[in-house]
Amino acid sequence: MPPISLLRAKDDAAKYGLDPEVLLKLKEKAMGARGVAYCPYSSFRVGCALLTADGDGTIITGANVECASTPVGICAERCALGKAKTEGYDKFAALAVATDISPPASPCGMCRQFIREFCDLNMPIFMYDKDGSCVVRTLEELLPMSFGPDDLKRGEVREEL
Amino acid sequence: MPPISLLRAKDDAAKYGLDPEVLLKLKEKAMGARGVAYCPYSSFRVGCALLTADGDGTIITGANVECASTPVGICAERCALGKAKTEGYDKFAALAVATDISPPASPCGMCRQFIREFCDLNMPIFMYDKDGSCVVRTLEELLPMSFGPDDLKRGEVREEL
Amino acid sequence: MPPISLLRAKDDAAKYGLDPEVLLKLKEKAMGARGVAYCPYSSFRVGCALLTADGDGTIITGANVECASTPVGICAERCALGKAKTEGYDKFAALAVATDISPPASPCGMCRQFIREFCDLNMPIFMYDKDGSCVVRTLEELLPMSFGPDDLKRGEVREEL
Amino acid sequence: MPPISLLRAKDDAAKYGLDPEVLLKLKEKAMGARGVAYCPYSSFRVGCALLTADGDGTIITGANVECASTPVGICAERCALGKAKTEGYDKFAALAVATDISPPASPCGMCRQFIREFCDLNMPIFMYDKDGSCVVRTLEELLPMSFGPDDLKRGEVREEL
Numbered sequence: 001m002p003p004i005s006l007l008r009a010k011d012d013a014a015k016y017g018l019d020p021e022v023l024l025k026l027k028e029k030a031m032g033a034r035g036v037a038y039c040p041y042s043s044f045r046v047g048c049a050l051l052t053a054d055g056d057g058t059i060i061t062g063a064n065v066e067c068a069s070t071p072v073g074i075c076a077e078r079c080a081l082g083k084a085k086t087e088g089y090d091k092f093a094a095l096a097v098a099t100d101i102s103p104p105a106s107p108c109g110m111c112r113q114f115i116r117e118f119c120d121l122n123m124p125i126f127m128y129d130k131d132g133s134c135v136v137r138t139l140e141e142l143l144p145m146s147f148g149p150d151d152l153k154r155g156e157v158r159e160e161l
Numbered sequence: 162m163p164p165i166s167l168l169r170a171k172d173d174a175a176k177y178g179l180d181p182e183v184l185l186k187l188k189e190k191a192m193g194a195r196g197v198a199y200c201p202y203s204s205f206r207v208g209c210a211l212l213t214a215d216g217d218g219t220i221i222t223g224a225n226v227e228c229a230s231t232p233v234g235i236c237a238e239r240c241a242l243g244k245a246k247t248e249g250y251d252k253f254a255a256l257a258v259a260t261d262i263s264p265p266a267s268p269c270g271m272c273r274q275f276i277r278e279f280c281d282l283n284m285p286i287f288m289y290d291k292d293g294s295c296v297v298r299t300l301e302e303l304l305p306m307s308f309g310p311d312d313l314k315r316g317e318v319r320e321e322l
Numbered sequence: 323m324p325p326i327s328l329l330r331a332k333d334d335a336a337k338y339g340l341d342p343e344v345l346l347k348l349k350e351k352a353m354g355a356r357g358v359a360y361c362p363y364s365s366f367r368v369g370c371a372l373l374t375a376d377g378d379g380t381i382i383t384g385a386n387v388e389c390a391s392t393p394v395g396i397c398a399e400r401c402a403l404g405k406a407k408t409e410g411y412d413k414f415a416a417l418a419v420a421t422d423i424s425p426p427a428s429p430c431g432m433c434r435q436f437i438r439e440f441c442d443l444n445m446p447i448f449m450y451d452k453d454g455s456c457v458v459r460t461l462e463e464l465l466p467m468s469f470g471p472d473d474l475k476r477g478e479v480r481e482e483l
Numbered sequence: 484m485p486p487i488s489l490l491r492a493k494d495d496a497a498k499y500g501l502d503p504e505v506l507l508k509l510k511e512k513a514m515g516a517r518g519v520a521y522c523p524y525s526s527f528r529v530g531c532a533l534l535t536a537d538g539d540g541t542i543i544t545g546a547n548v549e550c551a552s553t554p555v556g557i558c559a560e561r562c563a564l565g566k567a568k569t570e571g572y573d574k575f576a577a578l579a580v581a582t583d584i585s586p587p588a589s590p591c592g593m594c595r596q597f598i599r600e601f602c603d604l605n606m607p608i609f610m611y612d613k614d615g616s617c618v619v620r621t622l623e624e625l626l627p628m629s630f631g632p633d634d635l636k637r638g639e640v641r642e643e644l
């Protein structure tokens with residue numbers, strides 16, 4: 001009989017059309033990415049893993065990279081997405097974040113907005129707590145009524161009137 | 162018979178425990194604040210008005226203030242909240258944003274997170290379109306499962322273990 | 323005989339074409355503004371005072387306003403400038419920042435860039451330490467070879483070719 | 484006789500203790516990285532290349548990745564550094580940025596601050612214009628009197644008094 005986590009991953013994966021083995025790999029990568037966080041100011045490690053959907057399902061990871069001037073720092077999710085976009089990936093199937101607290105932390109609003117720029121509203125976001133327990137929500141559930149690329153275009157139409 | 166806008170304001174105000182005259186004033190201030198936006202890069206004006214609840218119901222306004230290095234700019238909501246906090250206000254009853262598009266734009270995720278730092282999750286956020294038509298949601302509806310001040314404290318507990 | 327601080331202020335003021343009494347007032351306001359800082363995450367208070375030059379020499383203040391998601395926070399300088407711009411001020415004669423350390427801290431790079439957007443390169447920036455001792459530099463000295471509004475316009479020219 | 488660019492690279496490289504062939508490679512990578520910029524809002528492409536000094540001199544690249552809510556976007560330099568740090572690199576020998584204008588654009592203040600977090604003050608920053616012509620400055624020359632990790636520690640000392 002498979003371990004509990006695989007059973008749970010099967011349910012989650014099925015719900016969002018993912019392969020359970022891939023989802024477990026994504027979780028592992030997000031939890032592992034906490035290890036490369038640079039967070040001397042907050043001591044709050046965040047790891048992120050992003051499942052690309054362009055080709056062979058490459059997983060891109062990131063972690064929070066802070067700065068003495070704290071507003072200059074980069075969260076784990078924006079780190080991973082910036083990396084993925086500049087490495088040529090344009091389609092994403094799932095995002096996972098992992099922290100050292102329980103229940104799990106969710107992406108901050110700034111990151112939800114950045115994810116919104118590149119991912120479908122129905123893309124699942126898996127949030128893992130310190131022990132690997134998971135809560136999952138779609139991007140739309142985390143950022144309802146979002147402001148996105150199309151809204152700026154609506155502004156341009158106004159300019160032309 | 163009162164004008165339509167007052168009728169609608171009465172409903173919205175009643176729902177969130179606000180005075181309808183105050184809500185109309187808040188709307189007027191948010192729409193007016195678009196006029197002081199500094200947005201040469203996006204041409205997308207945003208006005209914000211914040212109803213304080215510390216004392217006499219002062220309304221603090223703000224607008225987007227952009228920068229040639231675009232990540233350095235400040236959105237209208239963060240402008241208004243930064244102003245209010247450093248002028249001594251700590252309690253807020255409602256926030257209103259106004260843009261020049263329709264349907265109305267919502268606060269970006271970064272601003273939802275900043276609002277989250279200072280306001281109750283059930284505080285109403287009124288979003289006005291170019292003609293003053295309104296959509297309203299609570300902060301919690303716009304930023305569900307949010308990460309806030311208490312979550313960092315949870316991290317500290319972990320450190321002590 | 324005037325107190326030491328006024329003597330020093332006289333020298334600094336003369337060098338930058340300011341009134342020494344006004345400069346002392348600016349210093350006082352910057353040091354006082356530390357008191358309204360919201361900095362539960364860094365415990366690093368910063369106060370800022372901005373001398374406007376549009377009319378009667380109004381001084382606008384600001385302080386750092388942090389956020390649990392640290393990149394979302396606003397530094398004191400950007401707080402003060404956002405406030406000033408949206409209250410209708412467009413010309414600035416001097417900026418002062420005050421912290422609780424010695425020697426005094428300088429504005430972070432992000433804030434230097436934001437100041438660059440609105441102020442002359444030869445505007446003086448006064449940096450006060452915990453005891454009110456001062457170091458002063460022009461904006462250009464703090465952000466040499468800066469990237470500003472005109473550089474984006476250069477990009478537009480390229481687009482038209 | 485070697486081409487002009489190599490001659491120039493030899494001088495620059497010698498001045499900063501770099502191998503001229505490596506410097507040319509760094510330039511090429513920075514200019515090439517402009518091609519992966521995501522900048523639909525500014526149409527201002529920036530490429531960045533970072534020469535690591537931990538081991539075999541790997542070059543990490545990045546580009547600007549913008550967002551409809553413009554303050555949420557990431558500049559090329561922060562993209563490259565976030566990537567490098569989370570891929571395990573801790574020492575950097577040089578950074579190069581390339582844009583499509585001339586004379587070349589410099590890193591914005593926000594990025595200078597982020598570079599300051601991870602690099603020596605005497606690290607050279609090479610700025611390439613649209614044709615590959617170069618201006619070079621050290622980090623300290625671009626961000627004099629900078630605020631860094633040590634300044635926050637100074638604040639902590641104060642707390643203990």
Ligand SMILES: [Zn+2]
Binds near residue numbers: 075108110
């Ligand atoms: Zn974030």
Ligand SMILES: [Zn+2]
Binds near residue numbers: 552
């Ligand atoms: Zn915003």
Ligand SMILES: [Zn+2]
Binds near residue numbers: 069397398399430433
């Ligand atoms: Zn700053």
Ligand SMILES: [Zn+2]
Binds near residue numbers: 591594
């Ligand atoms: Zn930058």
